[in-house]
Amino acid sequence: MNSKKHQIQFTKKILTSFIGAFSLSLLAHTASAQIGSASVQGMIASHLQPQPGIEVIAKNVDNGYTFRALTQKDGTYSFKGLAPGNYQIFLEAAAGKAPEPVVLKVGQSVALDFEIDKPLTNADKAEEILIVGSQLKIKSSGGEIGTNVSLEQINKLPQNTRNFLAFADLAPGVQFNQGTDGSTSIKGGAQSPDAINVFIDGVGQKNYVLRGGVTGQDSSRGNPFPQSAIGEYKVITQNYSAEYDQLSSAAIVAVTKSGSNEFHGGLFFDYTDEGMRKPRPSEEKNNNEKVESNQKQFGFNVGGPIIQDKMHFFFAYEGKNNADPKDVIPGGGATVADLPSALQAQTGGRSADFKEDLYFGKLSYLVSDEQKLELTAKIRKETELTGIGERNALSYGTDKKNDETRIDLSHNWRTDDWINDAHLLYEENTWSPRPHSMGNGFKYSNGGGQAILNVGGGPDFQDKGQSGWGLQEDFTYLAIQGHSIKTGIKYKSIELHAKEQQPYNPQYEYNLQYDRNASVPFKVRWGAPLTGIGDGTAKGDNMQLGIYIQDEWTATDNLTVNAGLRWDYEESDSFLDYKTPTDVVEGITKWVGIGKSDLDINDYVSTGNNRNSFKNAWQPRIGFSYKFNDEHDMTLFGGVGRAFDRNLFDNLQLETTKATFPAYEALFITADPSHPCAPDACVAWDPKYLTRDGLTQLQTGNKGAGREVFMVNNNLKTPYSDQYSLGLRGSLNENWNGEVSISRIVSKDGFAWRLANRRDDGSFFAPGTTWGAPWGFGIPGFGATIIGDNGIETKANSFYLKLERPKAESNWGFALAYTYTDPTTNRESGEVFALDYPTLNDYGMHPANKVPNHRLVVTTIVGLPLDIDFSAKLNLQTDRYFYGTDCRVGWTACKFDTFTPDESFIYKQLDIAFSKNISTGGWITDSSMTVRLDVLNLFNSFNYDGYESWFGGAGENLPDNFGKHNDSLAGPTRTVKLGVSWNW
Structure with missing residues (x-):
């Protein structure tokens, strides 16, 4: 074993011991409130004179949990870390006034001040207190x-x-x-x-x-x-x-949700099928013959007391059974008529099944007025047929399982000076796709490499997930006037695993634009285990540590400042201890082209001792809010901060899995000008290569021949974003609230795979060309050499507008959210492979796809006569960008470009719902049945999600169908959904 691994294990042992001792110490002496908790704070005064030593009580109306606090010398009291819900706030000795009702929302801070009739002395503290007035205000969070x-x-x-x-x-x-x-x-x-x-x-x-x-x-x-x-x-x-x-x-x-002092529960069932929806575009073209489909959603929940005011339970189950319609549509500028007849039969509408079971349970126990224990568990089970639609035929689909278990044991402890929230966590998640059909897969594309259609056995064979335990401790200190100081630590020990045998079925690639009969493939890719070495499995022991400190400082009655600093650290032995295979290292020494290039391949060669975890994830965050007046709560707010995400194991594991279950490839001799290769890198086509035995012969006797090599930068960084904002919020009148803000977010160091292949002269492109990746010029004796590095970047300048009229006690409510965004990026969203240019900088900054310039979401809820509720949601989006490839100048001068479809709105959908409550109190007291009708996409807008993005090949004009939509949709056609629920 190497010294680095010894060092990591030693560090983990010390760290675990430290955290265990620290946690016990916190449980005995300190405390903190969890993320999303709410707070109530205020002052008790008489004729502007603060009143210390008065006991204030906060009681949860639903479950009876009661919390107490004493006013300090300045007359202030504070309840931090309260679970959102309905509360009564009152003074224990108060008379002449009912408890003040307070509704606390997630993360909300409420100020509640009391004015009493006379100043108190030590002699009359036990007497009744007469409340002559109170004032309730919602406090603004600093900068959020x-x-x-x-x-x-x-x-x-x-x-x-x-x-x-x-x-x-x-x-x-x-x-x-x-x-x-x-x-x-x-x-x-x-x-x-x-x-x-x-x-x-x-x-x-x-x-x-x-x-x-x-x-x-x-x-x-x-x-x-x-x-x-x-x-x-x-x-x-x-x-x-x-x-x-x-x-x-x-x-x-x-x-x-939690159980309350009364037994409550409910059950529901929703249903829709193909007879309750309008045809999809592809179905309209097929004489309105609809693909069989349906959606069933059902479930129940129940909660109540085990011990009144002390112990409660809650349980929920939800299930979903779907058969969803999918459209198989050719791309790359091709139409169904352009395809061979055998392929035409695999296009059109198909149905994909999905099944899910979700379970959640919670047990809550109030140990005392100061301490609470809570145990929650979630279980998720899914099976589905996926990966079909658009370019993928049904035969090319994937059968997938998706299972998850999470358990959380928490202990909350509060005193007048501090609050503690401790969590002991366990999680397990597995994700297992398999090919829907076994056999050879066939991928058909055009001369620019754009996919037209994929049929046959798919490549997807994986088993990935995470499992392990964690400890989370948060501590809030309240004893310093005007400050709420929160600090915390989180430690996780997680095993990450990945089994990736890709491509499981051999994948043969054809250029239909050159060879319409698909007689000879220009390339084949297949996967196979390395005998005696491995089978594409990678495991990693992952240690995560995060610490932070945050101060919410009430500087004045009008100014609140939130200032914090966070640091995160992560160790994964699968990355740190990985050793580049010896045959790969030897091959690099014979690689002429890489030595003449500007790429230092040694930055990606790991010895098992030359890698370090990223240690600079320092994240300062500061925000403020300044209230100009109380009449309209007009508040100026803003903030600046840095936030680090993480590198996904799914990217890093390829270095290991490809080294033990590599993907091989072979290029075949064709006269296709769009797929040239080095003279000694092509193989003459023989039908025997359609068999496994034939592919084994292509590997020759050398286990490295044609094998792809994945290598990660030894000094990999963690992706992050810098965020800046400034805004104004306030109440327009007693019913309406508004908010406007401007924002800038810059994210950097996103992960991407690049092609390290270089021609013998060290160049990426052939002389005089700007397109044509150097396939066949990787490490001698191997296939493509692919390197993982940081470099994806996005920028977004935005304007936000929010307008809201809470429904509250009235019979209608309204909400509006408008966003204008000017987004740019150097890589298509969601794409981590950047193999067409030598560096990410060569891609340039383009308008970011999948981000609309203008977006408007409007909702309303209205109470109608006869106990009928009406609700609606409108979603409008414009100017969404799509990526395409332009080869009109020549096959060796292609480039990426963006375009916007020639439509006023790229997305428009109005959904409405009616629900009617029917009392069933004759069966069970306080019970009711609700029947519901949802109409989704009322105006049957076709929200297309795919557009022809092929600008054209060498010497061609822009195709007539360029920028035109295909038949794939995001969201439903007009669909009627019926539902019934019963609650007691």
């Missing part, structure tokens, strides 16, 4: 840009997925996207979905292995959590405090 999503909005606004995150787009700057495959994701600004994090009951749900930001959301149609178990949540667009970790764009902070 956030939007609360209420339980009423979750329950009543129309939606299709029952994914509680679907309402995150009520916050300006945030998108909830549904892809053509039905998968859902959240984006903040111009960054990828990987950069978000979701915190449930104070605990991050980050995916350390796969994409999507949240475990289980990589290309899944499923939901991350039962919607019926969510109480409410908050979307923080930027300028979050230092306690938020492992993200560089939006943070979603949710709290779950």
